[in-house]
Amino acid sequence: MKPNNETLELLNRHGSVRQYKDTPVSEEQLAAIIGAAQMASTSSNVQAYSVISVTDPGLRSQLAALAGNQAYIEQAPVFLVWCADLYRLREASTPHLAGGNSYEDTTENLIVATVDVALAAQNAAVAAESLGLGIVYIGGIRSKIAEVSELLGLPELVYPVFGMCVGYPAARAGLRPRLPLQAVLHHNGYDTATTLEQVKAYDEESRVYMRERTGGANDTPWSAMMAKRISEPARMQMKDFLQAKGFLRR
Amino acid sequence: MKPNNETLELLNRHGSVRQYKDTPVSEEQLAAIIGAAQMASTSSNVQAYSVISVTDPGLRSQLAALAGNQAYIEQAPVFLVWCADLYRLREASTPHLAGGNSYEDTTENLIVATVDVALAAQNAAVAAESLGLGIVYIGGIRSKIAEVSELLGLPELVYPVFGMCVGYPAARAGLRPRLPLQAVLHHNGYDTATTLEQVKAYDEESRVYMRERTGGANDTPWSAMMAKRISEPARMQMKDFLQAKGFLRR
Known part of the structure; x- marks a missing residue:
């Protein structure tokens, strides 16, 4: 019998949310979300992260512009803004x-x-969804990572990983739809033939999904979308930026 | 009122498990766990990970030795073994x-x-715990990352992140106990004074916890444990290893 429970159902109905109601999220809800994030596993208890809640409208609008003008x-x-943080440590x-x-x-x-x-952020995502909220990760803040770090006053050894x-x-x-289970789950060794x-x-499957979602305008398969993605240089400043911030020096 | 529900309770009672019963985990349970992992957010749908289930006893015992002989x-x-995977892509x-x-x-x-x-692994952890199972992350597999990769036949552009x-x-x-909420949650900018x-x-708090846990034998505060950790060179081969595997070249 296929195992099921409330939490599995919650995890399995995750989809990113890009349109939000005005309804506020309370301080108690935010505290519950971040509290659940803190209970995630952490390597030798380093707890090497910080999270910045951005409520200031001016700051928010600058961050939105830096992340590529996504209205949400x-x-x-x-x-x-979820940050990797070795500064505190x-x-x-x-x-x-x-x-x-x-050796930080x-x-x-x-x-x-x-x-x-x-790990902390994913617990936060699950916690938020358990409260009837929706979430979307914003990798776009890395496009202008130096500017975002400056705006938020991030010290050395802290970098913004995603919003x-x-x-x-x-x-x-x-x-x-995701890749078939057998594409990602291997047994006793990596199976290149099966995954490909x-x-x-x-x-x-992704062609059909795209065709339905776009009313026939787009039926690009996943592999072609991935090819487009890796054929374009993206965030090429990352290595220099991280090294300037004190990471990745050896 | 403090928000609560079954999923929040589950997240909040997480503790790593280092002693297991013989009771097997069924194929259906494993499929449900990995299926939930696959529903986590993924950057532009790259799904850049693979997971290797190790059931072969010889392989398992070699991996245990490489990860520092943790009996569990x-x-x-x-x-x-959870792997970052750009090979498939x-x-x-x-x-x-x-x-x-x-530009992979x-x-x-x-x-x-x-x-x-x-993100995928943390969904798997939550899914497993929702089924009454326990988990522990094993960063120790990175101590002998080249040997672990060889044993599992990991191709280029795949590296084992944790077990x-x-x-x-x-x-x-x-x-x-975790850091106080205010140590990790900042408002509109990074607050160095508050976090420290x-x-x-x-x-x-961590002294009291350690004292109770060790019957008085140990009352090292968190900051001293962290100092011990960063004062020792650890896994210094990581950069060369990742570059040899095709990552981090620019």
Whole structure:
């Protein structure tokens, strides 16, 4: 029998929300969402993330422009910027280090902080959806990452990984089909043949989905969309930016 | 009134599980867990992750040794290795690229894939816990990342980000207190003074927690534990390894 419960149903009906009602999200709701985020697993308890709630209208509108003018960034009652944060950890550690070596600037620690913030944010997303709210992740804030960091006064060893709109949905998009399970789940080793075979099936499925969603105007398969995406240089400043902020130096 | 529901309660009682019963996890349960993982948000639908379920006992025991001999890696009925995966995307794209440029090797795309796999894995964690199972993330597989990748036959543009044990809990640890909400939640900008002030309060709280947990043997505050952690070089091979695998080249 297929396992089911309230939480699984919630996870399985996730779709990003890009139109929000005016209805506010209360302080208590926000605290419950961030509190649930904090309970996610964290590597050796480093808790290497911070989240910035942006309510100031001027700031919000500047961030929306920097992220590529997506209207919902201004419309959503809550806009959160999720940051990987090794600054707190480094500052808290300094008095104990007695001037000795420290390794916050490694590639390993960039991964630790990036994973930590993503686990916390996904718990926040699930918590918000459990309250009847909708969310959308905003990777667009990385397009102008230096400007976003400056606006939010991010210190060294902090970088904005993604934004997140939260609010009551005014409209919901249909659920977008995902790759077949067998494309992502391997057994005892990576199976290149199966994953690529499954992509072919998914290409057909995604064509049908796009055709229906666009009234026939678009039937691009997934692999062609991915090709378009990786054929264009995007956010090429990331390495220099992260190194300037104290990450990824070795 | 403090918002509450079944899902919030589930998120708020998360604690890592390091002792498992023999009771197996069924194929249907695993499919439900990975299916829920697939419904997490993904950057522009790239779905840049793969997950490898390791059931072969020999393989499992080698992985446990490589990850630092944590007994539960062998004991848990399910052991998953979550991988950031740009290989599938690049291979699927190649026929459409007609020999043109492609940018899968950027720092931006390493972040995209690392975030994607973490969001999916956290949905899997929540799904598993909703079924009465427990989980623990295993960052230790990165300690011998080249050997783990070799054992699992990971192609270029795939790297193992963390493992995850899944099974019925035989014992649960107490909930570990997190940083105060105000340490991680900022308003309209990063507040360095508040976050560091809150660390002081947390240092006291974590001393009490450690003292109780160890019967008085240990009362190290959080900041001293963090200092110990960043004063030691850890996984210094990560940058070279990732670049050799085709990531992070620019």
